[in-house]
Amino acid sequence: MVDALRGDRTRRPRNDTTVSAGLRATLDDGLYDLIGATQLTTPVVVRPSSLHLRPKTSEFSTSSHGRLRGVLISQILRLMSVGVVIDHAFDDAVLAWRSEVDTSELLEQLDRLDDDERARLATDLGAHRVALARALGTIPAGWLPRSGVRASQRLAGGSVVLRDVVDLMIGSTTSDTASVALFDVTTSPLGEAAERTMRFHALVQTLRTSTMPLRTCTFSTATGELWMRDVDYELLSRSVDDVLEAVASLWPPT
Numbered sequence: 001m002v003d004a005l006r007g008d009r010t011r012r013p014r015n016d017t018t019v020s021a022g023l024r025a026t027l028d029d030g031l032y033d034l035i036g037a038t039q040l041t042t043p044v045v046v047r048p049s050s051l052h053l054r055p056k057t058s059e060f061s062t063s064s065h066g067r068l069r070g071v072l073i074s075q076i077l078r079l080m081s082v083g084v085v086i087d088h089a090f091d092d093a094v095l096a097w098r099s100e101v102d103t104s105e106l107l108e109q110l111d112r113l114d115d116d117e118r119a120r121l122a123t124d125l126g127a128h129r130v131a132l133a134r135a136l137g138t139i140p141a142g143w144l145p146r147s148g149v150r151a152s153q154r155l156a157g158g159s160v161v162l163r164d165v166v167d168l169m170i171g172s173t174t175s176d177t178a179s180v181a182l183f184d185v186t187t188s189p190l191g192e193a194a195e196r197t198m199r200f201h202a203l204v205q206t207l208r209t210s211t212m213p214l215r216t217c218t219f220s221t222a223t224g225e226l227w228m229r230d231v232d233y234e235l236l237s238r239s240v241d242d243v244l245e246a247v248a249s250l251w252p253p254t
Helices: 002-006 019-035 048-052 064-081 089-100 105-111 115-136 192-209 233-250
Strands: 044-046 146-155 160-170 181-186 215-220 226-230
Touching: 002 160, 002 181, 002 215, 002 226, 019 146, 019 192, 019 233, 044 048, 044 233, 048 192, 048 233, 064 089, 064 105, 064 115, 064 146, 064 160, 064 181, 089 105, 089 115, 115 215, 146 192, 160 192, 181 192, 192 215, 192 226, 192 233
Parallel strands: 044 160, 181 215
Antiparallel strands: 146 160, 160 181, 215 226
16 A cells, blocks of 8 residues: 555656645635625634535444544554554554543543443454555655644634544655655545545645645555545545535534
């Protein structure tokens, strides 16, 4: 997967630093049509989950067990990206999680699990960890791996805020050619939600750095599927539409 993320260096496009301003202007125009010029006291916050949570979303992806497994596999990726040898997947992932989060509703749910529930979650996580380890490969330090990369972008004068977390980012925005690759890992099968999340990662990264990333991808430890998309203007424009659709569903607040 790592080799696929970086691709052939000789075929990378030059860094595009012009598209960001146009995307931001399109977003601001669309948001003005939706919420007007009023400055909101409490901003509308759009996250990846805002783009794909629908009434028919399956329990597989939104159950406490599934959410906990997803957070813990992200911690496994975080450790693997810097070469940490993982002896006990569940214990190591929980320790890594606690090291960056003091408290959260999901962490409290983990603490409330009984011994049987923790054992089932640990066994499940171990299988997903094996799938990730087999597929990922070694990440050279020279590729500048960064895990759990958080980003926030204010739009419409702060009335709308885009918030994002990318599980793994490699490459630099300062090279002459596009080299940044965005990687997400999920313990659920891939579907429309993954596509929207991949686009959102690329859009927020473009707005944040004014530089278009090379590609965005998602790997499912449940199925072994890897979806990878080269980032271009069409993909980013579709994400703009996704964001405006999400804001329309969130505004006005109920």
